[in-house]
Structures are given as structure tokens and as C-alpha cells.
Amino acid sequence: MSLTANTLVGLRKLVASRWRELALGTLSIVLFVCAWYVASWYLQETSSGLTPYVPSPRAVGEALWKSGSFLPGLDRYTMWDLMESSLTRVVLGFFVALVLAFPLGMFMGSSRIAEHMGKPLVEMFRPIPPLAWVPVFLLAFRAFWGPVAIVFLGAFFPILLNVMFGVKNVDPTLVDAARTLGAKKGNIFVKVVVPSVVPYLMTGVKIGLGVAWMCIVAAEYTGLSGGAGLGYYVMLSGTGSQYSYMYATMIVIGVLSILTAGVAGLLEQRFYKWSGMK
Amino acid sequence: MQTQQIVLAVVVAAILVVAGVAAVILLREEGPAEEKIVYYTTMAPSLMDSWLAENQTSAYIAWEPYASSSVVAGTGRVLMYSSEIMPQHPCCVVLAYDPFVEEDLGGGVTGQVLTLRFLKAHIDATEWVLDALADKDGANYTLLVDMAVQFTQRSSAVVEEAFDHVTYGYQMDAEFNDALEQFTQMYVDSGLVTNESLVNLGYANASVFVDDYVDESYLVAAEAIAPSPTILNPSDPIRLGYLAGDLHQIAQVVALNESAFGGTSIFEDYGLNVDALDPFLNGNAEMLGFKMGQVDIGYLGAPPAINKRVNDLTDTTIVAQANSEGSSLIVSVNSDVNSLEDLVGETVSTPGELSIQHLLLKIALNREGIAFVKG
Numbered sequence: 038m039s040l041t042a043n044t045l046v047g048l049r050k051l052v053a054s055r056w057r058e059l060a061l062g063t064l065s066i067v068l069f070v071c072a073w074y075v076a077s078w079y080l081q082e083t084s085s086g087l088t089p090y091v092p093s094p095r096a097v098g099e100a101l102w103k104s105g106s107f108l109p110g111l112d113r114y115t116m117w118d119l120m121e122s123s124l125t126r127v128v129l130g131f132f133v134a135l136v137l138a139f140p141l142g143m144f145m146g147s148s149r150i151a152e153h154m155g156k157p158l159v160e161m162f163r164p165i166p167p168l169a170w171v172p173v174f175l176l177a178f179r180a181f182w183g184p185v186a187i188v189f190l191g192a193f194f195p196i197l198l199n200v201m202f203g204v205k206n207v208d209p210t211l212v213d214a215a216r217t218l219g220a221k222k223g224n225i226f227v228k229v230v231v232p233s234v235v236p237y238l239m240t241g242v243k244i245g246l247g248v249a250w251m252c253i254v255a256a257e258y259t260g261l262s263g264g265a266g267l268g269y270y271v272m273l274s275g276t277g278s279q280y281s282y283m284y285a286t287m288i289v290i291g292v293l294s295i296l297t298a299g300v301a302g303l304l305e306q307r308f309y310k311w312s313g314m315k
Numbered sequence: 316m317q318t319q320q321i322v323l324a325v326v327v328a329a330i331l332v333v334a335g336v337a338a339v340i341l342l343r344e345e346g347p348a349e350e351k352i353v354y355y356t357t358m359a360p361s362l363m364d365s366w367l368a369e370n371q372t373s374a375y376i377a378w379e380p381y382a383s384s385s386v387v388a389g390t391g392r393v394l395m396y397s398s399e400i401m402p403q404h405p406c407c408v409v410l411a412y413d414p415f416v417e418e419d420l421g422g423g424v425t426g427q428v429l430t431l432r433f434l435k436a437h438i439d440a441t442e443w444v445l446d447a448l449a450d451k452d453g454a455n456y457t458l459l460v461d462m463a464v465q466f467t468q469r470s471s472a473v474v475e476e477a478f479d480h481v482t483y484g485y486q487m488d489a490e491f492n493d494a495l496e497q498f499t500q501m502y503v504d505s506g507l508v509t510n511e512s513l514v515n516l517g518y519a520n521a522s523v524f525v526d527d528y529v530d531e532s533y534l535v536a537a538e539a540i541a542p543s544p545t546i547l548n549p550s551d552p553i554r555l556g557y558l559a560g561d562l563h564q565i566a567q568v569v570a571l572n573e574s575a576f577g578g579t580s581i582f583e584d585y586g587l588n589v590d591a592l593d594p595f596l597n598g599n600a601e602m603l604g605f606k607m608g609q610v611d612i613g614y615l616g617a618p619p620a621i622n623k624r625v626n627d628l629t630d631t632t633i634v635a636q637a638n639s640e641g642s643s644l645i646v647s648v649n650s651d652v653n654s655l656e657d658l659v660g661e662t663v664s665t666p667g668e669l670s671i672q673h674l675l676l677k678i679a680l681n682r683e684g685i686a687f688v689k690g
Contacts, residue, residue, distance in 0.1 A: 086606070089627050109506030110668050113688050172362060179371060262356060262662065265689045276599050277507040277669055278626030 070094050092281040100281035101288065109279045114265055116289060123253050123266035124293065130188025130256075131249050138196035138245075139238060145197070146204025147230065163194045168255040181263045184256035191252035192245035196238070203237025204230060239305040243298050250294035267293075353655075353680055354662045354690030355673070359596075363664045367391055367647055373661035374646045376672040378406070379477035379562045380469045382643035387473045390648055395655070396480060397642035397672070400679040403482070405491050406671055407563040407637035408617045409437055411533070413630035415553075415611040424547045426611075432585040433553060433612055434485075434537035434635055440570035440581050441485045441637075448478055458575050459565070466568045467560040477562050481641035485566075487531050491636060496525045498618050499625075501674055508625050516625060528624060533634040543586025552590035556601045556613030559594035563638040564614040567591070599669065605629050618671050642672045644679075655683050662690045 077093040079085075092100075104116035145151045167187045175183035207230050215225045257268035265273075267290050274283035356372065363375035364385035374394060376382075385391030397404060411430050418426040447455035463474040499521035502508035510520070518524035555571075557564050570581040571591055582589045592610065595601035598619030604610040606629045614637050623629045644663075646652045652661070658680075665673040677687045 086628065107506065111689060112505065112686075175362075176365065176369060176371075262354075262690050269689075273668060276667065278622060279507065 089278065090280055096281045097284045101285040104282060104285055108270060109282060110273055110277045111265060111270060119265060119267045119270050120289065122264035123268065126184050126188055126256060126266060127249050127253060130185045131192045131246060134189045134192035134196055134245060138193050139200055142197045142200025143204055146201040167191050167252045171255060187256035188249045188252050191248040195244040195248055196241035199237045199241030200234055203234035207233045242301050246298050246301060247294055250290055253290065351659045351685045352688050353658045353685055354688055355665050356662055356690055357667045358664050360666055364391060366664055372664045373650065373652060374644055374658060375664035376642060376644045376676050377666060378642045378672060379481050380467050380473050382645055383473050383476040384469060385645055387476050391645040392648045393643045394646045394652060395644040397675050398640040400675045401494065403490060403639050405494050405617050405636055405639050406641055407614055408620060408633045409635040409637055410613050410615060410620050410631045411634045412605050412611050413632060420548060420551050429548060429553055429587065430612065430634065431533060431537045431540055432587050434533055435540035436570045436581045436585045436587065437566055437635055438485050438537060440566040441483050443569055444483050444565060462568050462572060463562060463565055467562055480643060481563060482639045483566065484639060485534065485635045487529055487636050492525050492529055495529065495617055496522050498674055499525055499621050502622060507622060512625050529633045540585065542584045545586060546588050547586040548588050552588040554609060554611045555589050555591045556604055556610035557594055558615060559596060563641050566637060567614055602629055605631055616671050618669055618674060622669055644676065655680055655685060659685060
């Protein structure tokens with residue numbers, strides 16, 4: 038069967054098996070849009086001072102459509118350009134976070150000394166909002182990598198902590214069984230600990246991706262090079278009172294966050310199937 | 316074996332992703348080869364001189380004292396003053412919140428009365444500043460520099476250099492309105508203000524809007540105001556908005572100062588209780604303060620006032636000018652940049668697309684046939 042046919046069959050199976058979930062999800066979005074419409078209509082009817090800040094769903098939809106070819110206040114850019122720039126930063130920042138956080142989490146989870154030394158630093162830096170680091174990172178890492186570093190910071194801690202948690206929660210029975218069968222420390226680590234950590238890693242990946250997208254506004258709001266992105270335009274359109282375009286851009290950020298998390302989820306399922314874990 | 320395959324798969328995937336992203340960056344299409352483009356990045360003025368010193372940008376445009384700070388530090392030099400782009404261009408204005416002006420505080424005291432007295436104090440303070448600047452050997456000049464140093468947190472050398480490039484004034488004439496109309500039209504051209512939003516407000520075009528938004532009648536009436544022996548609003552202070560460290564707004568600093576004028580401020584001389592709020596970081600933040608009803612009268616740049624009046628329906632009126640000119644395009648002291656043409660292909664910092672500095676630089680570049688695009 039061709040790839041397209043396989044994909045269509047897969048999608049049909051997905052819809053058939055999860056139709057209730059999809060229906061309820063769609064219903065909640067429809068209800069939200071209806072409530073939004075009523076709110077904007079009410080504000081307009083009562084000539085409320087809040088009217089400009091709550092454009093109607095239709096106005097946001099029109100802005101979303103027009104943004105494909107024009108963005109108020111940002112000459113020569115379209116929504117596609119913003120998506121390209123932001124995706125670049127999120128993907129780069131996320132992958133650097135993954136490459137660093139995974140081995141560090143494995144190390145801190147399996148070594149008491151590493152955990153005791155690392156945990157105070159983690160707990161100290163984790164709650165600091167990425168926005169606070171923007172001036173420092175932009176000067177330290179320059180205009181292109183500074184925003185990437187902000188995204189990295191957002192994604193790093195969820196992956197690190199979940200991997201650490203995963204290592205510490207490896208079933209001791211499995212470790213004992215492997216040891217009994219003559220496995221050395223290295224083998225136990227590679228053949229028992231690592232596969233057991235993968236579900237926790239994937240949880241950290243999905244959370245990290247979400248946080249990475251949340252950081253994109255902070256990451257892009259000032260002084261960057263490599264093109265204006267979605268976060269930059271959220272700030273600019275809000276500052277310029279183009280609220281329809283601001284909400285349209287926020288919707289795009291949300292959709293991209295869902296899609297990237299969805300890709301991570303699909304890869305996770307493929308991995309489990311391939312490794313025989315499910 | 317299975318684990319090795321997992322690790323290999325992850326490494327290959329990571330390499331492919333990084334390579335793909337690098338390819339996108341390196342192969343990104345540029346504009347037509349013959350087009351001249353200057354790129355910009357936006358940031359707070361307080362960061363601009365360090366970025367210039369680090370060679371992350373080739374120039375920056377900012378208001379005083381941020382322009383003079385790098386000149387005095389010896390790291391920057393002026394490529395162009397804003398006065399060269401648009402002589403006598405308006406910059407900061409005095410803005411009144413319409414619901415405040417219409418308020419009746421009782422006892423014959425209204426918001427309008429307080430606004431007129433405020434403007435009279437602004438006129439006196441501005442004329443004091445102009446007199447002080449005209450006599451740099453006089454005691455008042457030393458006093459003015461001290462006030463400015465305290466307000467801006469910059470050295471006296473920076474402040475004195477900055478004063479040479481700012482023009483203080485309060486009057487609004489036809490050129491003032493024409494310039495604001497040009498800024499409004501630039502907003503319309505870029506989509507930040509739409510003709511539809513102007514029409515919804517009842518204005519056929521930018522010119523009609525500006526003629527209504529700027530009200531000279533307050534200044535005319537304020538000229539006749541006499542000092543008052545008593546404070547007219549002892550329990551309802553005028554909530555004064557202004558921007559942090561903005562030397563353009565020195566008139567309100569002078570008007571608030573008590574020690575320089577024998578123990579009472581100029582505001583108090585005119586019977587006013589004025590409460591200077593915590594400074595705002597930029598004009599947009601101050602306009603939000605107006606919108607929320609937290610600011611009665613404020614000093615800020617004209618462009619954000621225009622944008623928020625039209626888009627956010629913030630009920631305000633421009634009642635006086637605070638200054639004109641007073642911004643500069645700064646390049647590194649050692650750079651080869653000697654003209655706008657030399658900036659083609661380079662990156663310039665601006666305070667943001669809505670700022671007057673950004674609009675002025677765009678005007679200057681467009682005049683030379685150079686496009687101004689976000690980098």
C-alpha cells in the first residue's frame with residue numbers, strides 16, 4: 038500500500054477509535070468560540086471601554102486570513118515568515134535542551150553526589166522567569182542565539198527533572214533480576230535503566246515543548262536577529278493595539294505547540310511499538 | 316543492540332534537524348540584489364549603547380540623554396540629529412485625560428480649572444528652563460543640570476551635552492499639527508491605524524483627526540491664569556504621568572521642585588496639589604495608565620498618544636507641547652559609517668515601530684530610497 042493510502046487508513050482508524058475524544062474536544066472549542074462571540078457582542082452593544090481589547094471571533098479569523106499576506110506594523114513580513122523564524126528558534130532551543138538535559142538527568146538520577154550538588158542549583162534557577170534573562174542572554178549569546186538560549190532555558194528543566202525522576206523510579210526488581218543474571222553495571226544502565234526512563238523522558242519532552250512555546254514571546258521581544266517571529270509580533274501587535282492580529286498570532290502559537298507536541302507523541306508511540314514495550 | 320539502535324536513531328534525528336535548520340538559515344532568500352535595505356532591531360534605549368559597543372548593531376537612534384551617553388563615553392558619535400531629518404519636529408506632548416478635565420470636584424473647582432493651572436505651571440517651568448539654558452554661567456543653569464542629573468541618573472557631562480540638542484517649548488502651531496498628521500498617516504500606511512478606525516471615531520482622515528486631537532484653546536486660556544495663595548485640590552491631587560529619565564520632560568521636574576524656588580513648587584504657586592506617579596517605561600505603558608483612569612495629566616511622546624487614542628479609544632487630548640527634536644542617530648566612534656548609505660545591509664536599534672525615533676529614521680531612509688525592514 039502507498040504511503041498516502043497508509044496514512045489515510047491510519048487516520049481513519051484513529052478517528053474511529055477516538056471519535057468520542059475528538060467530538061468532545063471539538064465541542065469544547067465550539068462552546069468557547071460561542072462564549073467569546075457573546076462577550077465581544079455584549080461589550081460592543083454596551084459601548085464598553087473594553088471593546089477594542091476583545092475583537093469578535095470573526096475579526097480574529099479575518100486577521101488570521103489576511104496575515105498570510107500582510108501584517109500591520111511589520112513591513113515585508115507575513116505570518117508564514119513569523120512561523121518560520123519561531124519554529125527555527127524553538128526547534129534549535131528544544132534540541133539543545135534535550136541533548137544536554139537527558140544525559141545530565143540520567144547522571145543526577147543515578148548518582149547521589151551529582152543529585153546533591155545539582156539540585157540546589159536547579160531549584161534556584163528553575164523558578165526564574167526566562168524574561169529576566171533576556172538582556173543578559175542577548176549580550177552573552179548574541180542576537181541570534183540569545184532567543185534560542187531563552188527557549189533552551191524553558192525546555193531544559195522539565196526534561197531534566199522528568200529524566201531524573203525516571204531514573205530514581207526504575208523498578209528495583211528489574212535491576213536485581215539483571216544483576217542475578219550476571220549483568221554488569223554498564224549493561225544494567227543501558228539495558229534496564231535507559232528503556233525504563235523513556236516514558237518519563239517523553240513526558241518531559243512534551244512539557245518542555247509547551248514551555249518552549251511559552252518562552253517564545255520572552256525570547257523574541259527584543260534585540261534579536263534572524264527575523265521577527267510570532268512572539269515578537271504578539272508584542273508589536275499588542276503595543277500597536279492591533280488586537281485581532283495579536284489574538285490571531287496567539288492562536289498560531291497554540292496550534293504550533295499542539296502540533297509539535299503531537300509529533301513528539303507520535304514518535305513516542307512508534308518507539309514503544311518498535312521496542313516492544315507496548 | 317536495541318539500545319544502541321535507539322541511541323543511533325536519536326543522534327541521526329538530531330543531526331538531521333540541526334542540519335535542516337542550518338540549511339534554512341543559510342539558504343534563506345534575501346530581497347532583490349539591487350534593493351537597498353537597512354535592517355532594524357528593537358530594544359529599550361538603555362541597552363542600545365552597550366549593543367553598539369559590542370558591535371551587535373551598527374547604529375542606534377534614541378532620545379536624550381541616551382544619545383549623548385555614548386557620545387560622552389567616547390564610544391559613539393552622532394551621524395545625524397533628528398532635527399536634520401525633520402526640523403522642529405514635535406516629540407513629547409502634555410496630554411490630558413478627558414474624564415478628568417470634565418470632572419467637577421465641587422466648590423467651583425473643576426478638572427478644567429486644574430488643567431489650565433497645570434498648563435500655566437508648565438509654561439512657567441518651560442520658560443525657566445529656556446532662560447537657564449540661555450545663560451550657562453548662571454546659577455539657574457547649575458540648578459537645572461542638578462535636577463536633570465537626579466532625574467535621569469546620568470552624569471552632568473551627559474546631561475549638558477544632551478541639553479544642547481533638545482528644544483523646549485509649549486506652543487503648538489500649524490507645523491506642529493502637520494508633523495503629527497504625517498506621523499498619523501505613516502501609521503495608516505503601515506496598518507497600525509486604519510482609515511476605518513478614524514472614520515469610526517468620526518474623522519474623515521488623519522488631518523481632521525489631528526486638528527481635533529490637538530486643542531490649543533487650553534494654552535490660550537492658561538496664559539491668563541494668576542498664581543493662587545491656596546491649594547485648590549488638597550485632597551484630590553492631579554496624578555501626573557511621565558517617562559523614566561526622559562530629559563524631554565524636564566519641565567515637569569522643574570515644576571515639581573520645591574527647594575529651587577524658595578520652598579514651594581511652581582505647581583503649588585498656582586494652587587495645585589500634584590502627585591507624580593512612579594515613572595512609566597514607555598509611552599504605551601503610560602497610555603494604558605490613562606485608559607485605566609490612573610493618570611490625569613501626562614508627558615509622553617505624541618505617536619503612542621495618537622495610536623492609543625484611535626485604536627484603544629483612550630479619551631485624551633493633546634493640550635501642549637513639551638519639546639521638539641532631541642533625538643539622534645548614533646554610530647560607533649571608530650566605524651566607517653558616514654552616511655545613511657553606509658548603513659545599507661547593517662542593523663540599527665530603534666525603540667520600536669511605534670516610536671517617533673523609528674518613524675523619523677524611516678522617513679530619512681525612505682528619502683534616500685532605502686527600505687527599512689525588521690532584521
